[in-house]
Amino acid sequence: MDPVVSTEWLAQRLGSPDLRVVDGSWFMPAEARSGHEEYLRVHIPGAVFFDIDAIADLTTDLPHMLPTPEAFAQAVGALGLSREVDIVIYDSLGIRAAARVWWTLRAMGFIRAFVLDGGLKKWLAEARHVETGDVHPRAVKVAPAFDPGLVRSADEVRGLLASGGPRLVDARGAARFLGDAPEPRPGLKAGHMPGAANVPFDQVVAADGTLRPAQELTAIFEAAGVDLAKPIVTTCGSGVTASVLALALARLGRDRTAVYDGSWAEWGALADAPIVTGP
Structure with a gap:
């Protein structure tokens, strides 16, 4: 199965009960940009924000290392993400940090995770619908899992x-x-x-x-x-x-x-x- 999905595929399925959308935008410190701030300004409808620096092992000074399976399960559960739905991740550059979120989800047992091909960059170029502000999903219970x-x-x-x-x-x-x-x-x-x-x-x-x-x-x-x-x-x-x-x-x-x-x-x-x- 291809690990990416097209903007057309996502547009046709937005709002489906078995779909969740995730904005995983992230930038290097030298880029002086905030993924979360840009998410609040514009994101794909219904998308929640996944902060790779916050959903991480905060006991190390290494950047965005994987958290424990228990901490991860709690964090993604609060975002309304479960293993029973398709999860499409994108970022604002096309494909960069979205791939990290995809890999992290898979390492934690989420096999129905995909990356949006072209990301928000392509979505905006096609003049597709967007929204602003934050999204407050209904939390779900997620069992910890890890694929070493x-x-x-x-x-x-x-x-x-x-x-x-x-x-x-x-x-x-x-x-x-x-x-x-x-x-x-x-x-x-x-x-x-x-x-x-x-x-x-x-x-x-x-x-x-x-x-x-x-x-x-x-x-x-x-x-x-x-x-x-x-x-x-x-x-x-x-x-x-x-x-x-x-x-x-x-x-x-x-x-x-x-x-x-x-x-x-x-x-x-x-x-x-x-x-x-x-x-």
Whole structure:
């Protein structure tokens, strides 16, 4: 099943009792934009706002790490999200943070989660109906669940580097991957994990914010030296754009791709983590 749905598909189903819409817009600090403020100004009718920095592990200084299954269940229950409905997630840029919300939901047992292809960007370009203000859904009870197969920790990444197991695929831009550009978060080393491949996330997303077709995605991953027949773990700066690659791989039938949750925000700060620069 394709992990994305079209704007036309969503428009035809808005208001259905078995559908929920989620705005997952998020921006890097340097972008000086607030996802929640922009949501209040304009959002798809009925959408609730999912804050990846708030629905997160607040006991760590790492950004938007997964919360406990219990905390997550309570938070999404308050948003009216359940496993018995289809959940369509979008963001204002096309496809970026929506993929992180999609992956988070799936890691917590929500298999009926999809990303809106093109996001709010495409929705607005098509002059579709929007609304303003906040949405106050009826809370639902959600049982905690967790799928560890979709998540990797720093220790697990160390293990796979030592064993030569799954291929790491890094979604950061080439300059950061090569160590030619500084990291946007202070105090992090530059470079990448040994043996990692580089597929910048914006390569898998078209200019209109939609996910590229399967044939193009296959060519992009293969050009980066990624064997699509073997296990893959995606990584990036903080686990957001790594989820975009996981979404792209799901379009190719690889819907069990794991994401390294801490990504470079964690790895680049570890004193003894192996790091290389250059090609």
